[in-house]
Amino acid sequence: MTVSGPVLGPFETDDPHDRRLAHGATGLLRDFNRAGLLEAADVHVAQRLGSITGETDEAAGLALAVACRAVRQGSVCVDLARVATLDPSLPWPDPGGWLDRVAASALATASVVRVDGGLLYLDRYWREEGQVRDDLVARADQPPPVTDAAGLEAAAARVFGEGRDEQRGVAVGAARQWTTVLTGGPGTGKTTTVAGLLAMLAGQSATPLRIALTAPTGKAAARLQESVRREAAALTAADGAPVAGLTAQTLHRLLGWRPDSRTRFRHDRGNRLPHDVVVVDETSMVSLTMMARLLEAVRPDARLVLVGDPDQLASVEAGAVLADLVEGLSARRDGSVAALVTPHRFGERIGSLAQALRDGKADGVLDLLRAGHDEIRLVDPADATALAGVRDDVVRHALATRAAALAGDATAALEAMDAHRLLCAHRQGPYGVATWNRTVERGLADATGAPVGGGWGQEWYVGRPLLVTSNDYGLDLFNGDTGVVVRAGDGVRAVIAGADGHRDFATSRLSDVETMHAMTVHKSQGSQAAEVTVLLPPEDSPLLTRELFYTAVSRAQQVVRVVGTEASIRAGVSRRAQRASGLARRVAPG
Numbered sequence: 001m002t003v004s005g006p007v008l009g010p011f012e013t014d015d016p017h018d019r020r021l022a023h024g025a026t027g028l029l030r031d032f033n034r035a036g037l038l039e040a041a042d043v044h045v046a047q048r049l050g051s052i053t054g055e056t057d058e059a060a061g062l063a064l065a066v067a068c069r070a071v072r073q074g075s076v077c078v079d080l081a082r083v084a085t086l087d088p089s090l091p092w093p094d095p096g097g098w099l100d101r102v103a104a105s106a107l108a109t110a111s112v113v114r115v116d117g118g119l120l121y122l123d124r125y126w127r128e129e130g131q132v133r134d135d136l137v138a139r140a141d142q143p144p145p146v147t148d149a150a151g152l153e154a155a156a157a158r159v160f161g162e163g164r165d166e167q168r169g170v171a172v173g174a175a176r177q178w179t180t181v182l183t184g185g186p187g188t189g190k191t192t193t194v195a196g197l198l199a200m201l202a203g204q205s206a207t208p209l210r211i212a213l214t215a216p217t218g219k220a221a222a223r224l225q226e227s228v229r230r231e232a233a234a235l236t237a238a239d240g241a242p243v244a245g246l247t248a249q250t251l252h253r254l255l256g257w258r259p260d261s262r263t264r265f266r267h268d269r270g271n272r273l274p275h276d277v278v279v280v281d282e283t284s285m286v287s288l289t290m291m292a293r294l295l296e297a298v299r300p301d302a303r304l305v306l307v308g309d310p311d312q313l314a315s316v317e318a319g320a321v322l323a324d325l326v327e328g329l330s331a332r333r334d335g336s337v338a339a340l341v342t343p344h345r346f347g348e349r350i351g352s353l354a355q356a357l358r359d360g361k362a363d364g365v366l367d368l369l370r371a372g373h374d375e376i377r378l379v380d381p382a383d384a385t386a387l388a389g390v391r392d393d394v395v396r397h398a399l400a401t402r403a404a405a406l407a408g409d410a411t412a413a414l415e416a417m418d419a420h421r422l423l424c425a426h427r428q429g430p431y432g433v434a435t436w437n438r439t440v441e442r443g444l445a446d447a448t449g450a451p452v453g454g455g456w457g458q459e460w461y462v463g464r465p466l467l468v469t470s471n472d473y474g475l476d477l478f479n480g481d482t483g484v485v486v487r488a489g490d491g492v493r494a495v496i497a498g499a500d501g502h503r504d505f506a507t508s509r510l511s512d513v514e515t516m517h518a519m520t521v522h523k524s525q526g527s528q529a530a531e532v533t534v535l536l537p538p539e540d541s542p543l544l545t546r547e548l549f550y551t552a553v554s555r556a557q558q559v560v561r562v563v564g565t566e567a568s569i570r571a572g573v574s575r576r577a578q579r580a581s582g583l584a585r586r587v588a589p590g
Helices: 027-034 040-053 058-072 095-103 123-141 149-159 165-175 190-204 218-233 237-244 251-255 288-297 321-329 348-359 362-370 384-406 410-417 433-448 546-553 566-574 583-587
Strands: 113-116 119-122 179-184 211-215 248-250 261-265 277-280 303-308 337-340 376-379 420-424 465-468 482-488 491-496 503-505 513-515 529-535 556-563
Touching: 027 040, 027 058, 040 058, 058 095, 058 113, 058 119, 095 113, 113 123, 119 123, 123 179, 123 288, 123 321, 123 583, 149 165, 149 190, 149 237, 165 179, 165 190, 165 303, 165 337, 179 190, 179 321, 190 218, 190 237, 190 277, 190 303, 211 218, 211 251, 218 237, 218 248, 248 251, 251 288, 261 288, 303 321, 321 337, 321 583, 348 362, 348 376, 348 546, 348 556, 362 376, 362 566, 376 384, 384 410, 384 420, 384 433, 384 482, 384 529, 384 556, 410 482, 410 491, 420 433, 465 491, 529 546, 546 556, 546 566
Parallel strands: 179 303, 179 337, 211 248, 211 277, 277 303, 376 556, 420 529, 529 556
Antiparallel strands: 113 119, 465 482, 465 513, 482 491, 491 503
């Protein structure tokens, strides 16, 4: 297909140094890059693979670039007929025959792309989706594990007291099958159910069970370990003993990192994990690639319990695995999906707000926010006085963290840091993480008279909250771990919280960390705080979705404060996050 003249769109520039532009691109790739729909990286991948395979159909090259774009945005595949409606002003290939052209292309012949079920995949994600399906179906088709029915029922009655019928039923069902997807909103007792299930399974085994507790981030693993141990302490000594000493670790650490690969691990199909039971918390954060690596490493005769909330944000990487599994497996007769719906320990009004968000009821959300309860507060961003109050409150929490850190009390500093979370949708802009980190640091400097951030030598100030932003296997640190800079003698140390206790490092050893007076909602997953402040972006922000809003609100244990306009709140309730995937269809019966 030929196009007359270039399409510039939002990239109205011919600057040879503009990194957004693929300067050597021609035809459709050039037009769609200049229009802003494709990034330079998408174009470069399509050009290079097209050159290697000898692809000459520019419609096929455009499809490959669009598939790369989809993965960047969290999808594992793309519906070409649907994507062609994004911007009717662009010179799209004929949607009716586009997918057929790709299926007949050199790119498809070389297995660079795959066409399946009317969807276009990059080969890697097509294979991973198929592997996840095959492994889950194989687990479901096995004969169920052998259990002592009478002993199981007796243990369930003992472990789950009065008023816990829902959790008891879920735990008994999970004990009788190899794979369970356990879902539930905040405070519905997912961890209580897991702890009770593990105690029941331990009582069924003649030898000590090998149990793995794991989560995608260090913070989530620490919360899982703490919660399971707390629940175990509430059981009888005999029931709680096998669970009380369990430790949790990140998925990367469980699977065993390899220095030669970012997507492969020591434990795989040829070197299975030794555990009899594997529990994964915060499964909504698990990407398709990581789920594929986990399933190939778990023994077929080991119980697998995937725990999470499918209404939360999905992984920052490609895939919406938990939501897909809930949708696809719910139709199976084996009861693979079990949902907890009764709240127990969540604040009543915050729970009501979270439920209104899940149900998509914008009027109900606004009514709760405007009711004037101490537990739920609404701040108009146009109210300068109210916004200044938010700033002062965040600075007050930062000062409390700093005071503990100056005293060298790492535990108290971490607890003070975790008392409040300021959550943003964006990294940049007036409601973004970068702006609010600078705002809080200016407030700290004004309050203390000490240099805080902003210059060389001032970065590692006492009381600086830290967020680890990438995995460092050498230091055993993982993306999402949190910590604080604490005074140590005449210097400072960085103390990072973990499931197995606090560890301190020389600040010079930490490279991929950032300041965390504010953090993105995505990065907050797996953590909770007594108080949460949510800064909603303008209503036209593409990041503002129901999943983001719900995830932010459900981080709060006692108080949630929402800074946003009515328009932003309504947009946040009504707009759903869309991720293209074929996994739900693949794992469904038939």
